Amino acid sequence: MARQLKEVQGIIFKRQKYREADLLAKIMTKNNGIITLLAHGALKPKSKLGASLLNFSYGTYVIYFTGHGLSTLRTYKDVSQFDGLFSDLTKNAYASFILDLIDHAFIEYQNLGKYYNLANFALQKINAGTDPEMITQIVQMQLLQAYGVEPEMRHCVICGKKQGKFDYSIKSGGILCSQHFDTDPGRLHLKPKETAVLRTIFLLPFERLGDIKINTATKTATRKAIDRIYQETIDLNLKTKKFLDELKLNE
Template identity: 30%
Template sequence: MLHRVEGIVIRSMDYGEGNAIITLCTENAGKVGVLVRGAKKVKSRHAALIQLFTVGEFVFFRNNGGLGTLNSGEITKSHHPLREDLIKAAYASYACELLDRVLHDEETGSFWFRQLTACLNALEEDKEPGVIINVFEMKILQAAGYGPEFDSCVICGAEKPDDQLLVSPRLGGALCRSCKHNDPPAMEVSARALKLLRLFARLDLTRLGNVDVKESSRDELKKIMRAFMDVQLGLKLKSQSFLDQLDKYKI
């Protein structure tokens, strides 16, 4: 059966002699794997279609599910500025790998197509990459069923002043100091960072404007969100390791 979808390339891998298999996050067909024959050969008309972050219209044959075979495609947005910038490419790769690893085929759809589109566009537009990715991570946690609770203590349910709250990645949200014994390693959090975490939990990436976040708050948010991702999802992502290297050497 012939399928026509709008999709974003979130994974691309070599396959056999000159071929490639791409994974698409599509608007209406979930995640789709497509074999692109001859894509790696010199002067292939499909070479540009297999590049990460490429947005386009893909036409492919697929019978009874499984892997499709590309018939034709047309690029609507190449996102080449993302691939040409080391920092942007690293964050964009992380967003794509995260979505690919966490969400099953049936869980992706128009919402995630819009979220990833907004994420890639924001990165290309030079918005703060750390903030963009933190919001994206929050959406992923929520979709996976691990959305943190920051409005009240996750143990006793009390709504305490911000200066009396900690955050517990293990317990999944805010923790009042009276309940700290339930998780002694709970993390200190500033009032500013806590407000931003609540904002991220409610924010849709398609509505993300220019969020002005101080460097100290960005560092704090990065540390907290990394802890939530590690504890709740426990993934080992190649793109995350690369981001860690960039951070280590302050690139």
């Protein structure tokens, strides 16, 4: 595919020095997937490109688009920043993990579909002061489908029952009603309320979940449950997750 000049809307989420004065930056775009941009001379003192490639910047970028490998940043317009994410270590850690998680679910240039909107929703909410832990859990549950893991959360995987007390079974790939708890002794042993939270944040459109509030004990239990689901079904090893876990240990 020949290079073409193209405007893309997106969010910058990773950057690194490349050669002497160049930058490589990853951008999550609305319509063209995740692209690695080469910005020539962006680290030179007089360059205006560097400021547009700070993490959590978003706006319109004019690029030489290739469709594979590196694309090149030519210029930009209307670029702003999620200032709250950039200046707050905790918010920064949650936002970085969320974008890293989405990044690993897709190959470059693969259209993200609704997951771009999910990323944008999450960053806006965290930036505005919504509980970042809860927003992250919403993203993790809603992103399972993108990783090819789609647990059955609407009804018991064995009998189809929709009402009652439920627990989550990784082995069975979804929820079990209390009549079938004995089919998996290794189920997560969650309280009914905790399973209900997992079901809600998985099934409801994320736009309706922005202000969900649960107590600390429930939130801790659902976080551990989601971590186990990821560890045992996807087995990612993200530096951003390790940093987030360390941050929580030091709170």
